[in-house]
Amino acid sequence: MTTPGHAERIRANALKERHQHDARMEEIDFDLSPFTVAWEVTRACALICMHCRAVAHPKRDPTELTFAESIQLIDDIKSFGNPILIFTGGDPLMRRDLFDLIAYASHEKKLRTSLTPSATALASRSRLLKAKESGILRVAVSLDGPTAEVHDAFRGFQGSYDRTIDILQILNEIDMPLQINTTICRYNLPVIKQMPDIVERFRSVQWSVFFLVATGRGKVEDMISPEEHEWMLNYLYDLGKTAGFDIKATACPHYRRVAIQRQKAKHASPTEETGIRFAGAGFRYEDGLDRPMKGVNDGKGFVFISHKGDVCPSGFLPVTGGNVREKSIVEIYRNAEIFRQLRAPSLLKGKCGVCDFREVCGGSRARSYAITGDYLAEDPYCVYVPGES
Numbered sequence: 001m002t003t004p005g006h007a008e009r010i011r012a013n014a015l016k017e018r019h020q021h022d023a024r025m026e027e028i029d030f031d032l033s034p035f036t037v038a039w040e041v042t043r044a045c046a047l048i049c050m051h052c053r054a055v056a057h058p059k060r061d062p063t064e065l066t067f068a069e070s071i072q073l074i075d076d077i078k079s080f081g082n083p084i085l086i087f088t089g090g091d092p093l094m095r096r097d098l099f100d101l102i103a104y105a106s107h108e109k110k111l112r113t114s115l116t117p118s119a120t121a122l123a124s125r126s127r128l129l130k131a132k133e134s135g136i137l138r139v140a141v142s143l144d145g146p147t148a149e150v151h152d153a154f155r156g157f158q159g160s161y162d163r164t165i166d167i168l169q170i171l172n173e174i175d176m177p178l179q180i181n182t183t184i185c186r187y188n189l190p191v192i193k194q195m196p197d198i199v200e201r202f203r204s205v206q207w208s209v210f211f212l213v214a215t216g217r218g219k220v221e222d223m224i225s226p227e228e229h230e231w232m233l234n235y236l237y238d239l240g241k242t243a244g245f246d247i248k249a250t251a252c253p254h255y256r257r258v259a260i261q262r263q264k265a266k267h268a269s270p271t272e273e274t275g276i277r278f279a280g281a282g283f284r285y286e287d288g289l290d291r292p293m294k295g296v297n298d299g300k301g302f303v304f305i306s307h308k309g310d311v312c313p314s315g316f317l318p319v320t321g322g323n324v325r326e327k328s329i330v331e332i333y334r335n336a337e338i339f340r341q342l343r344a345p346s347l348l349k350g351k352c353g354v355c356d357f358r359e360v361c362g363g364s365r366a367r368s369y370a371i372t373g374d375y376l377a378e379d380p381y382c383v384y385v386p387g388e389s
């Protein structure tokens with residue numbers, strides 16, 4: 001059982017180590033290895049969330065990777081080096097061999113692993129404890145609003161908010177580091193400033209803010225505007241100066257551009273400004289799931305594997321570079337055309353192609369694809385005009 005004192009120590013150590021560099025991470029060449037691998041072990045899920053990327057179904061797909069194929073995949077992921085492996089879905093807890101796969105990845109292969117369960121009855125205390133015993137270092141829980149009204153409307157059924165709060169409480173009690181994921185869209189933007197108190201209350205290591213991409217069940221009309229993106233990024237930057245948790249922007253790499261601009265505007269030394277971490281600088285957590293030193297983007301430091309083994313640059317960019325049933329993930333990540341293109345900033349089009357921030361940002365490739373059908377097109381939800389600073 002966690003004591004408040006122990007949990008505080010975990011968090012205090014995480015904060016203290018924010019600026020410590022890990023030489024191993026600095027040396028990662030994203031042309032060769034991703035920093036993070038997200039594996040959709042199943043697409044099955046009992047929920048029907050309105051923005052679900054996966055368009056999840058209640059039943060498991062019989063063509064999911066088998067246990068033997070999954071073990072081979074974990075072996076191949078390990079051959080990258082030491083990436084973080086996220087067990088995601090769907091609801092990963094719908095897969096009966098999940099804990100065996102986690103234990104193999106964590107204990108046998110010594111990979112750093114995290115888990116993103118759905119907020120259903122499957123995420124019980126006993127299963128969360130089992131996940132911990134199997135080697136999971138952090139559990140990410142989705143909370144899309146500060147009230148039941150907002151969150152339940154997102155998640156498709158009443159009671160989801162209460163269940164989510166229960167899961168967060170259990171994670172605190174079993175001393176499992178956690179992060180809260182929030183998908184930002186037009187429904188929760190008006191109440192978004194109420195979220196940090198909840199993130200803080202459950203002693204979250206990280207608040208990971210996903211900017212909605214119109215893929216799967218996500219709709220363009222539910223996305224916030226480019227100007228609202230800019231407001232949100234600046235809000236997160238300001239919040240990060242005082243928050244007791246780390247902040248991560250997903251599907252919005254121009255957060256790094258905003259952080260750099262804000263620092264330049266203050267003429268602050270990067271080491272004096274805590275916001276530098278948003279520009280891609282990494283730091284170390286006690287749970288071992290550190291942040292990368294360089295700017296990660298779709299297919300560049302990040303790779304996604306679908307339940308059927310398709311390898312994509314991200315879960316929000318459903319264009320495959322190959323399937324692990326035919327080629328190893330290492331071969332696909334390093335050599336498939338889409339991955340090579342996404343790691344070449346000179347191929348970016350429009351304003352992203354001429355942008356002074358294209359190396360550290362590059363725009364959301366998934367959003368460009370969702371809006372224009374071209375994953376190399378400029379990010380239409382960035383307000384920046386290259387040449388300005």
Ligand code: SF4
Binds near residue numbers: 253386
């Ligand atoms: S124009 Fe493109 S590369 Fe430049 S900051 Fe905006 S999204 Fe990033």
